[in-house]
Amino acid sequence: MSHQSSASRSARRFGVLLAATALVLTACSTPSAPADEDDDPAAAVGDSTGVTDTTVTIGTHTPLTGPAAAGYSSISAAATAYFAYLNAQGGVHGREIEYIVKDDGYNPANTQTVVRELVQQDGVFAIVNGLGTAPHQAVLDFLNQNKVPDLFVASGSTAWNQPDTYPYTFGFNADYVVEAAALAQYANDELPGKSVCMLGQDDDFGDDFLAGLELALGADGVTAVERYSVSNQDVTAQIGALQAAGCEVVTLATINGFTALAIGTAAQLGWFPQWMASSSGADYPTLAGYLGEAAPQLLQGFVGTNYSPMADDDWVSLFREINDEYNDGAAFDGNTIYGMSVAYTFGQALEAAGENPTRESLLEAVTSGALTGNGIVPVAFGADSHAAYLTVGITRVDAGVQDYVGSTYQVKDGAVTAVEPQPVALTAEGVPGA
Amino acid sequence: MTRLFPRLAGTPRVLVVAGILTLLAIGGTFLLDPYRNFQLATAAAYFCAIGGLTLLVGLSGQLSLGHAALMAAGGYGYALTSIALTGAGLAGAGRFVIALVAGVVAASVLGLLLGLAGARLRGPYLAGLTLAFVIALPAVTSVFSGVFRGDQGLQTAYEPVPELLNRLIALEQWQAWVAIGVTSVVTTALALVRRGAGGLRMRAVRDDETAARLNGVAVRRVKVTAFTVSAAAAGAGGAVLCFVTQSVSPGGYTLAFSLLLLVGAVVGGLGSLGGAAIGAAVIVLLPWVLSLLAGSLDLPAELAQRLSGNLSVLVFGLLLIVVMLVRPGGLAGAFGGRRRGPWVRRSSTSPEPAEAPAPASPSPSPQKQFLAQER
Numbered sequence: 003m004s005h006q007s008s009a010s011r012s013a014r015r016f017g018v019l020l021a022a023t024a025l026v027l028t029a030c031s032t033p034s035a036p037a038d039e040d041d042d043p044a045a046a047v048g049d050s051t052g053v054t055d056t057t058v059t060i061g062t063h064t065p066l067t068g069p070a071a072a073g074y075s076s077i078s079a080a081a082t083a084y085f086a087y088l089n090a091q092g093g094v095h096g097r098e099i100e101y102i103v104k105d106d107g108y109n110p111a112n113t114q115t116v117v118r119e120l121v122q123q124d125g126v127f128a129i130v131n132g133l134g135t136a137p138h139q140a141v142l143d144f145l146n147q148n149k150v151p152d153l154f155v156a157s158g159s160t161a162w163n164q165p166d167t168y169p170y171t172f173g174f175n176a177d178y179v180v181e182a183a184a185l186a187q188y189a190n191d192e193l194p195g196k197s198v199c200m201l202g203q204d205d206d207f208g209d210d211f212l213a214g215l216e217l218a219l220g221a222d223g224v225t226a227v228e229r230y231s232v233s234n235q236d237v238t239a240q241i242g243a244l245q246a247a248g249c250e251v252v253t254l255a256t257i258n259g260f261t262a263l264a265i266g267t268a269a270q271l272g273w274f275p276q277w278m279a280s281s282s283g284a285d286y287p288t289l290a291g292y293l294g295e296a297a298p299q300l301l302q303g304f305v306g307t308n309y310s311p312m313a314d315d316d317w318v319s320l321f322r323e324i325n326d327e328y329n330d331g332a333a334f335d336g337n338t339i340y341g342m343s344v345a346y347t348f349g350q351a352l353e354a355a356g357e358n359p360t361r362e363s364l365l366e367a368v369t370s371g372a373l374t375g376n377g378i379v380p381v382a383f384g385a386d387s388h389a390a391y392l393t394v395g396i397t398r399v400d401a402g403v404q405d406y407v408g409s410t411y412q413v414k415d416g417a418v419t420a421v422e423p424q425p426v427a428l429t430a431e432g433v434p435g436a
Numbered sequence: 437m438t439r440l441f442p443r444l445a446g447t448p449r450v451l452v453v454a455g456i457l458t459l460l461a462i463g464g465t466f467l468l469d470p471y472r473n474f475q476l477a478t479a480a481a482y483f484c485a486i487g488g489l490t491l492l493v494g495l496s497g498q499l500s501l502g503h504a505a506l507m508a509a510g511g512y513g514y515a516l517t518s519i520a521l522t523g524a525g526l527a528g529a530g531r532f533v534i535a536l537v538a539g540v541v542a543a544s545v546l547g548l549l550l551g552l553a554g555a556r557l558r559g560p561y562l563a564g565l566t567l568a569f570v571i572a573l574p575a576v577t578s579v580f581s582g583v584f585r586g587d588q589g590l591q592t593a594y595e596p597v598p599e600l601l602n603r604l605i606a607l608e609q610w611q612a613w614v615a616i617g618v619t620s621v622v623t624t625a626l627a628l629v630r631r632g633a634g635g636l637r638m639r640a641v642r643d644d645e646t647a648a649r650l651n652g653v654a655v656r657r658v659k660v661t662a663f664t665v666s667a668a669a670a671g672a673g674g675a676v677l678c679f680v681t682q683s684v685s686p687g688g689y690t691l692a693f694s695l696l697l698l699v700g701a702v703v704g705g706l707g708s709l710g711g712a713a714i715g716a717a718v719i720v721l722l723p724w725v726l727s728l729l730a731g732s733l734d735l736p737a738e739l740a741q742r743l744s745g746n747l748s749v750l751v752f753g754l755l756l757i758v759v760m761l762v763r764p765g766g767l768a769g770a771f772g773g774r775r776r777g778p779w780v781r782r783s784s785t786s787p788e789p790a791e792a793p794a795p796a797s798p799s800p801s802p803q804k805q806f807l808a809q810e811r
Contacts, residue, residue: 067746110589111688114681119724122471122608136588140683143594147607204578204586231578231586233686 048360049149052127058094058352058359061102061120063141064133064156068107069232073258073288074133076332077156078103080341081131083329084321084432088345090328091433094352095359101345102126108133108232110140117141121150128153128364131174131344135159135207146170151364153351154344154390158282159206163389172368172383174344176391178207178255178280181307182214184394184411185278187418188305189251190218191409193276197225199244201264202255204231211255211280218418225249230260241267244275254279262292265300278305284397286404287335298402306404307394309377310336310343313405316428317343317376324432336404346432347375347390353435376432378410378423395423450627458620462613470608474680475720477608477615481676482716484622486700487709488669491626493698494707495635496662497642498554502566503670504694505573506543506550510671511684513542515590516583518678522593532595532679536618539675540668547667551660570694574686589685592678611680622672627709629665638662692749699752703759705766714767718755723748 052059064078065071082101089098102124104116113132120126121144128151132138135157142161145152146168154174155162158181162173182200189198200215202208208229215224226247228240241264244252252268252275254261261283268274284306290297311317321342325334332338352359354367367373368383375381381390393412397404412421444452461480465473489503500506517538521531550569554562577584584590596602597610605613629635637658640648645655678684700719705711726748730740763769 107687109687110587110683110685111681114683118471118474122469122474136685139588139591140681140685143591143682147594204581205588229581229586231574231581233574233587234578 048362050127050358050360051125053097053359056097057100058097059100059102059124059126060128060130060348061104061117061124061126062129062131062133063104063106063113063116063120063137064131065108065137066103066105068109069235069259070108070134070257072292073283073285074108074156074337076335076337077131077133077341077344079329079332080321080325080338081345083324084342084345084349086328087324088349088433091431094349094434095357099349099352101130106134106137108137110137113137113140114144117144121145121148127151127359127361130154130348131156131341133157135161135203136205138162139206142168142171149361151361151368153348153364153368156340156344157207158210158280160210160389161206163387165386165388168388170365172388172390174347174390175281176307176309176394177389178210178282179214179217180392180411180413181280181394182211182253182255183218183413183418184214184307184396185253185280185305186215186218186223187411187420188396188409189253189276189278191420193251196250196276197248198223198251198253199226199228199247199249200224200253200255201228201230201237201240201244203257203260204229207280207282208255211253214413215253217413217416230256232257232260235259235263237264237267238271240264241271241273245271245273249275251276251278254283256280256283258283258285258288259292262289265289265304266293266296269296269300276303276305279307281306281308281336281394284308285336286399286402287333288337290402291333301399302401304399304404306397306399308336308397308406309379309391309394310339311376311378311425312336312339312397313403315425317432320428320432343376346434347373347381349434350374374426376426376428378406378425380424380426393421393423446631447628450624450631454620454624454627458616461616461620465605465609465612465616468609468612470606473606473608473612475724477612477680478677479716479720480612480615480619481673481680482697482700482719483713484619484673484676485670486697486704486712486715486719487623487626488666488673489697490701490704490707490709490712490715491630491638491669492662492666493701495630495638495642496659497638498659498662499559499563500550500554500566500663500666501563501691501694501698502550502569503666503697504689504691505566505570506547506667506670507674507677507697508573508684508686508689509546509667510539510543510674511678511689512539512584512590512674513671514539514675514678515592515684518592519590527593528595532614535592536672536675536679539678540671543671543674544664544668547670548660548664550667551663554663555656555659567691570689570691573689577686584686587686589683589687591683594682595679615676615680618672618676622669623709623712626665626669630709634658634661696752699756703756703767705768708766708768711766711768718767722751722755726751 062078066075085099085101104120106112106116129145131154133156138155138157149170152171154172156174158175158178160177160179162171198219200212202211226244226249228243230237230240256264261279265277289301293300321339322334325338350373351364351367354372355364369385371384373381373383378395379393382392395406396409398407410421410423411418468476485503485507492498492500514535518531518535521534554565557565578586597607637653640653641655641658649655696719700715701712703718704715730743730747
């Protein structure tokens with residue numbers, strides 16, 4: 003008994019000591035308070051984390067390894083090349099852009115870690131073009147809680163366009179509802195009476211896409227719907243089910259790798275329906291890389307959507323030059339154009355954010371409606387729209403060349419309408435504000 | 437540690453030591469920036485799982501390669517309950533505690549089933565069974581994607597810093613506190629199991645099943661209990677991880693991660709909770725340190741891309757081989773064996789509430805030693 007009490011006495015003494023230590027630590031520890039109560043003088047006018055006199059540091063998460071890497075790893079390389087070009091032209095307001103690219107393997111669990119690293123350790127000014135619906139979904143709350151601008155997400159989920167819930171997040175891709183509605187409308191216009199089916203990813207990508215199809219075709223207008231998950235690289239069962247359902251047009255809510263997988267699997271089964279894919283999985287050079295020698299035959303007549311410049315456009319010529327000079331002449335494909343388009347649009351936003359950009363002024367610049375981007379229509383950002391493209395053009399592959407066919411559709415107030423494209427012309431050698 | 441509280445023994449000492457280490461860990465969070473607090477919270481969650489695993493493998497002698505699946509069960513249990521409670525309008529501490537308990541229960545039930553099947557198997561067959569569990573996880577989540585949302589996983593509402601502490605600490609620090617709190621309860625419970633009659637029976641079963649049975653130990657029951665307790669700890673770890681990141685997805689609980697947990701347990705020292713703490717810290721910090729190193733070397737872009745993600749796997753393998761060659765008892769043994777004094781000081785700077793230095797490797801007669809300690 004007596005040893006118990008002496009022990010508890012010594013424990014108590016120890017506890018008091020610890021409590022005192024903890025208090026001292028509280029007093030002298032670095033203020034781990036939220037950034038908005040920073041005692042930095044600049045805090046009075048705004049948050050300029052990641053901005054120095056000579057640089058602006060931004061970051062992204064993207065798959066450089068894993069199943070999605072082959073289809074998308076060239077995007078961040080292209081964006082990096084455009085930033086190198088821009089920096090060589092003097093940067094934006096005299097500041098060079100440093101673009102930190104982190105690999106998340108298209109795995110939401112990794113995205114959480116790398117984005118925390120970017121925000122809390124590397125202290126980036128903004129996250130630009132984080133890639134993937136599921137991966138980015140995992141950091142959406144985190145970025146908005148920490149008030150980090152989350153610009154131009156590389157995914158067409160409608161989740162990015164919620165200005166009230168997520169004021170810091172902006173999408174870049176045409177959202178999947180728009181793409182699916184446009185494809186379905188095109189199928190209706192050009193191939194009337196054919197049964198339309200869907201193969202889609204087992205996440206918001208597939209859900210949004212299906213909603214778009216139903217918007218254009220009505221609730222029972224889709225003959226059959228099959229879903230796949232990225233972690234299982236075998237879609238034989240799904241393709242077999244679609245074939246059995248008598249599908250004539252198969253719309254694809256798939257990433258590039260799975261578009262190729264679906265087309266290849268169907269070809270092995272001797273089935274050749276009309277394929278129509280979301281821009282996320284419709285890049286001809288990338289698909290051709292997957293499908294190899296058979297690509298020209300398998301992809302003849304392949305329909306997709308897009309909104310970036312394509313084929314023989316002034317933008318494309320400039321991007322080719324940049325790719326040769328700053329990207330070691332890497333294979334030039336739709337991802338290259340996409341990555342550089344995003345980078346150009348960010349350059350525009352940063353330029354519009356003023357001489358001394360803050361996170362607040364950057365957001366103001368994006369929502370001001372002054373950005374144009376470089377697509378087939380000016381970007382649609384505004385105070386109540388965090389989506390870049392509500393209009394997409396239909397593309398088709400003919401003899402190994404993918405280009406716009408001229409049909410362009412807009413989704414507005416829940417209805418699909420055909421509109422005229424208004425391409426943004428190249429100005430000032432692609433240097434924002436020059 | 438005996439020097440610290442010479443008069444204290446048994447359960448009270450475990451509790452006092454655990455309390456002190458918890459306080460130290462919580463005090464330590466003030467020295468860390470938000471990102472490192474996030475890492476600390478992650479390490480705490482891993483500590484729960486590795487602690488459970490080390491008890492299972494080191495004490496009861498059953499091998500599990502599927503602890504990631506048990507963590508995932510805890511994570512999904514937490515997330516589903518938390519989402520349901522949010523829908524019912526409940527928030528705050530109540531939601532967290534109920535969801536945490538649900539996560540632990542989900543993992544325990546899974547562990548119980550696995551243990552019931554596992555008690556009939558041994559060696560590679562048991563390993564194969566647990567392996568199948570973790571491999572099946574992505575398939576299960578995509579087949580029942582209506583509930584588990586496939587690869588995308590589930591997102592939960594986040595628990596903000598309580599009003600009272602809001603001005604004092606950041607979100608990450610608060611999350612680290614909660615993680616440390618849960619972890620200390622879990623690991624203290626594990627330490628008590630380890631020291632108590634249950635632990636003694638587990639060792640007896642591990643060393644010689646027949647002898648244990650002759651001495652009246654219900655071998656099957658001991659094995660199943662070990663699995664269930666271990667699963668409960670892993671489930672708590674998964675729930676904490678879900679609390680910290682506000683999401684759970686199958687991509688976070690891959691086979692590679694499951695094996696990494698085992699590497700953590702072995703590198704730290706099988707059977708030792710201090711070793712589990714070291715293992716958890718190594719698993720969290722090593723990839724991060726390596727990426728910092730690789731980043732500072734200014735490697736060509738292509739090489740850097742190749743190394744990204746792969747380098748740490750390589751180094752874990754090397755580390756495991758080196759530790760097994762030099763210190764078969766694990767890193768905890770390296771500190772605890774000959775130089776007891778320094779280890780005590782070291783452990784008090786370590787952020788996790790570690791248990792007293794334990795004989796890391798099975799010493800010649802663990803029972804005798806255990807009895808000597810206890811009585």
